[in-house]
Amino acid sequence: MLDYAALAALAAVVREGSFERAAHALHVTPSAVSQRIKALEEKVGAVLVRRGQPAEPTPQGRALCRHFDAVSTLEGELSADLPGLSLEGEGRATIPVAVNADSLDSWFLMAVADFSEKTGHLVEIKVDDQDHTAEWLRRGEVLAAVTSEDKPVQGCRVKPLGSLTYRANASPDFMAQNFADGVTPETLALAPSLAFNRKDRLQSQWMQRHFGRDLTPPLNWVPSPHGFVIACRLGLGWGCNPDMLVVDDMANGTLVELVPGATLDIPLFWQVSRLPSGLLKALGEAVAGAAAVLTR
Structure with a gap:
C-alpha cells in the first residue's frame, strides 16, 4: 500500500519545483517533505526526484505523480457524497491541464470559472504551444489538454472544440x-x-x-x-x-x-484521460460550453 502523504509530498515538489515551496504548500517543514520522499524512494526502490533547481521527477517519479493525480481526482468526488471524510486539501481535487496561450487568454478561463463554480474543485494550468500540449498527456503530467492534435493520445478520448x-x-x-x-x-x-x-x-x-x-x-x-x-x-x-x-x-x-x-x-481538440471521473466529465462539459465561441 502506497503512503499517500508521501505521494502528496512528491507531487508538491514536482509541481512547485523545490522542497521548500512544496513544504510551504503542504504546511509542513522541508525536512518532513524530504523524509516522506526518501521513505517512498526506499519503498519503491528507485530515485523519484532529481534534486536541482528546479527539482524534476524521474520517469518513476512521474509515473507516481500521474497515479496521485488520478487518485486525487477520484477522491475529490467523494467529498460531495461523504462530507465528513477527511481528504488531502480539504477534499478539493486539483486537475492538471495543458492549454495553449491564445486559448488561455481568450476563452479557456471561462471554462475554468464555470467548472470551479459548479464543483468547488481546482485546475492547474500548464501553458504550451497547441502543437505540443499533447506531449504533456503522453508524459503523464496532465489529465487533459487543449491541443491541435486530433489523434487520441493513448488512454485518452478526443472531442473537437472548433477553430x-x-x-x-x-x-x-x-x-x-x-x-x-x-x-x-x-x-x-x-x-x-x-x-x-x-x-x-x-x-x-x-x-x-x-x-x-x-x-x-x-x-x-x-x-x-x-x-x-x-x-x-x-x-x-x-x-x-x-x-x-x-x-x-x-x-x-x-x-x-x-x-x-x-x-x-x-482546429482545436479536447483530449482527456479515460479515467472514469465525474470531475473530468464536468470539466469537459465546461470546456465544451466555453469553446462554443469558436464555432460561432
Whole structure:
C-alpha cells in the first residue's frame, strides 16, 4: 500500500519545483517533505526526484505523480457524497491541464470559472504551444489538454472544440512604412515580424498558406498573447492574432489586416484521460460550453 502523504509530498515538489515551496504548500517543514520522499524512494526502490533547481521527477517519479493525480481526482468526488471524510486539501481535487496561450487568454478561463463554480474543485494550468500540449498527456503530467492534435493520445478520448481564427495584423503606420508597395513575398521577407517563442509557427503557416513560401523575416520575440497585440499596435512588427483578442482593434482601425480576409484557422481538440471521473466529465462539459465561441 502506497503512503499517500508521501505521494502528496512528491507531487508538491514536482509541481512547485523545490522542497521548500512544496513544504510551504503542504504546511509542513522541508525536512518532513524530504523524509516522506526518501521513505517512498526506499519503498519503491528507485530515485523519484532529481534534486536541482528546479527539482524534476524521474520517469518513476512521474509515473507516481500521474497515479496521485488520478487518485486525487477520484477522491475529490467523494467529498460531495461523504462530507465528513477527511481528504488531502480539504477534499478539493486539483486537475492538471495543458492549454495553449491564445486559448488561455481568450476563452479557456471561462471554462475554468464555470467548472470551479459548479464543483468547488481546482485546475492547474500548464501553458504550451497547441502543437505540443499533447506531449504533456503522453508524459503523464496532465489529465487533459487543449491541443491541435486530433489523434487520441493513448488512454485518452478526443472531442473537437472548433477553430481559433487568426488574422495577420499590423498598425496602419507599420503598413505604410513596410508595405507601401504591397504585401508580397519580397516585402514580407524584409518587414519585422513577431514570434511568441521558438515553437511558434503561426506566422510561417500564414505565409505558407497565402503566399506558398516559408519566409524568414526579422523577428521580435513577444511571449504573451496580449503582449503580441500591444506589440502590433506599437509597430514592433506584424503578427497573427486570434480574432477574439483584436476585435476592438480591427473595429476602430488601430490594427489592420496585412491581406484582408486572409485568415488562418487552427482546429482545436479536447483530449482527456479515460479515467472514469465525474470531475473530468464536468470539466469537459465546461470546456465544451466555453469553446462554443469558436464555432460561432
